[in-house]
Amino acid sequence: xxxxVESGGGLVQAGGSLRLSCAASGLTFSSYAMGWFRQAPGxxxxxxxxxxWSGGSTNYIDSVKGRFTISRDNAKNTVYLQMNSxxxxxxxxxxxxxxxxxxxxxxxxxxxxxxxxxxxxxx
Numbered sequence: 001x002x003x004x005v006e007s008g009g010g011l012v013q014a015g016g017s018l019r020l021s022c023a024a025s026g027l028t029f030s031s032y033a034m035g036w037f038r039q040a041p042g043x044x045x046x047x048x049x050x051x052x053w054s055g056g057s058t059n060y061i062d063s064v065k066g067r068f069t070i071s072r073d074n075a076k077n078t079v080y081l082q083m084n085s086x087x088x089x090x091x092x093x094x095x096x097x098x099x100x101x102x103x104x105x106x107x108x109x110x111x112x113x114x115x116x117x118x119x120x121x122x123x
Contacts, residue, residue: 002026002112004096009117012086020081022096022114033103034072034079035110038092047105048094049081059103086121093118
């Protein structure tokens, strides 16, 4: 079956960096667009970033533009989220998700989800 496994979360000071990874199995990874979402306590899950099946097209929420970079390695079936200049408001559980080929920014559009990884940014 399809599995998405996130890693790389942790505790970091404001201004620091983290790189999240999401390893996929059980699907033809290069046929899927991949997205990152996050959910802070008491808030709804929100879109963060996504890229299409080839990595040639990306989309970001405005609040992370210039600080976060999404990328993928189809040979390793892995998608990454490089997060720089982290802020306390970036604190959340981060989830990766997969859907066929085309980028989407709404969570119901995604077919498969990981279990999430906690990112905590201290001030």
